[in-house]
Amino acid sequence: MIHARALEKRYGDKRILRGLDLDVGVHDFLLVTGPNGSGKTTLLRLCTGLAAPTRGQLEVGVERGRVGYLAHEPLVYRELTALENLDLYGRLYRVPERRERIGMLLERFGLWDVRHARAGSFSRGMLQRLALCRALLHEPELLILDEPYSGLDDEGVLLLDRELSERAAGSTFVVATHDPDRLASFASARLALA
Amino acid sequence: MNYLADVGALARKDLLLELRARDTLPAMLLFVVSTLVVFHFVLPAGSSDLAATGLLWVALLFTALLGLSRAFAAEREQGVIDGLVLAPSDRSAIWLGKALSVLAFLALAEVIALPAYALFFRRVDGSLIGGVVLADLGIAAVGTLLAAMAAASRARELLLPLLFLPLAIPIVIGGVGASVAGEPARYLGLLGLYDALFAIICWASFEYVVTE
Numbered sequence: 001m002i003h004a005r006a007l008e009k010r011y012g013d014k015r016i017l018r019g020l021d022l023d024v025g026v027h028d029f030l031l032v033t034g035p036n037g038s039g040k041t042t043l044l045r046l047c048t049g050l051a052a053p054t055r056g057q058l059e060v061g062v063e064r065g066r067v068g069y070l071a072h073e074p075l076v077y078r079e080l081t082a083l084e085n086l087d088l089y090g091r092l093y094r095v096p097e098r099r100e101r102i103g104m105l106l107e108r109f110g111l112w113d114v115r116h117a118r119a120g121s122f123s124r125g126m127l128q129r130l131a132l133c134r135a136l137l138h139e140p141e142l143l144i145l146d147e148p149y150s151g152l153d154d155e156g157v158l159l160l161d162r163e164l165s166e167r168a169a170g171s172t173f174v175v176a177t178h179d180p181d182r183l184a185s186f187a188s189a190r191l192a193l194a
Numbered sequence: 195m196n197y198l199a200d201v202g203a204l205a206r207k208d209l210l211l212e213l214r215a216r217d218t219l220p221a222m223l224l225f226v227v228s229t230l231v232v233f234h235f236v237l238p239a240g241s242s243d244l245a246a247t248g249l250l251w252v253a254l255l256f257t258a259l260l261g262l263s264r265a266f267a268a269e270r271e272q273g274v275i276d277g278l279v280l281a282p283s284d285r286s287a288i289w290l291g292k293a294l295s296v297l298a299f300l301a302l303a304e305v306i307a308l309p310a311y312a313l314f315f316r317r318v319d320g321s322l323i324g325g326v327v328l329a330d331l332g333i334a335a336v337g338t339l340l341a342a343m344a345a346a347s348r349a350r351e352l353l354l355p356l357l358f359l360p361l362a363i364p365i366v367i368g369g370v371g372a373s374v375a376g377e378p379a380r381y382l383g384l385l386g387l388y389d390a391l392f393a394i395i396c397w398a399s400f401e402y403v404v405t406e
Contacts, residue, residue, distance in 0.1 A: 048280060049280070049405070050276055050279065050280065050405070050406070051406050052405075052406040063282065064280060064281075064282055065281065065282025067280065069276070069277075069280055071273065071276060072273075073272065073273035073274075073276075074272075075272070075273055075274050075276055075277035076272070076274065076277070077207070077211060077268055077272060077274055078268075078272055079210075079211050079214040079215050079268070080207070080210065080211065080214075084207075084210070088203055088204075088207050089277065089281065091199065091200070091203040092200055092203065092204075092278070092281035092282070092283050093281055093282060094196065094282070118214075134277070
């Protein structure tokens with residue numbers, strides 16, 4: 001699914017990634033770990049296509065519309081409601097039976113009762129749940145998750161655990177985390193960035 | 195059809211955001227009206243209609259600049275541009291949807307500005323309105339692309355006027371010419387040509403502005 005050879009990324013004079021080789025197969029679950037500034041988020045952005053390599057080769061064998069990306073930011077409009085945000089993305093991703101799918105995700109992540117509330121009024125944890133709904137909305141083949149447990153309460157953690165366990169066999173994952181032990185049971189490969 | 199549906203969804207989203215936040219259109223309205231009031235008192239009594247028309251175009255241009263500086267504010271502040279760019283829709287749909295919302299804000303500002311101009315200075319005729327409509331199309335097309343470029347920069351407040359004003363010179367020439375010339379068709383033609391040319395350039399190049 002993802003193949004990188006001698007991958008390098010620089011921002012100005014600062015080299016973030018150097019000489020990285022990577023192979024992620026279909027339905028693999030790659031855990032990316034490393035200290036702050038080691039390039040985890042940069043690697044994830046490269047895999048989504050949001051950033052371009054400075055040198056080396058990177059092939060991602062899936063169309064843009066089949067990638068689900070959970071970033072640091074929830075990538076939702078604060079002035080729109082949870083429902084309006086997901087409806088916008090559902091339209092752009094051409095999700096079949098959009099309303100039913102959105103309703104199911106909002107129910108599953110415990111946001112149904114606040115579906116008409118503006119995202120700007122959400123707590124950090126609720127925003128993370130909404131961001132997960134957005135990333136999963138179009139049933140992506142490749143899920144790229146940056147610190148997916150960030151901000152989630154105990155209930156949110158259980159919901160995400162359940163979602164990952166249901167999807168682990170059918171999707172490919174690249175997950176950056178500071179807490180690899182939590183995801184150890186899902187991981188089929190690890191990449192430690194220095 | 196999918197492309198137009200994407201454009202419609204994105205433009206509708208911008209109008210909804212403005213309806214909720216109300217942070218762009220009220221500022222544009224206040225700015226254009228207060229600018230015309232200032233110009234009314236600045237121009238000496240008995241000044242020519244040519245001078246008044248020139249000042250109208252100055253007011254419209256800077257009002258547009260004010261609106262453009264906020265065009266990608268929500269996407270920039272909330273990082274949403276990444277989400278839009280990752281969607282499978284053609285990225286130019288983001289530009290077109292945003293340009294349509296910019297156009298709507300400009301038109302609404304001018305619905306107030308032109309009567310105010312008529313009240314303070316002189317009658318508004320068909321060629322002036324035609325010039326304003328065509329100028330708005332060019333401003334929305336070029337301004338939206340430049341606003342996206344500026345939004346990606348740290349010096350965005352500085353960069354947008356520096357990029358936009360030189361490219362807006364033909365719009366001002368065409369707009370002023372259409373407003374005051376005895377034969378406005380030549381200037382309206384210039385504006386139409388500018389709009390068509392830059393709309394194609396901006397449509398084709400937007401993808402390279404929002405990706406690395």
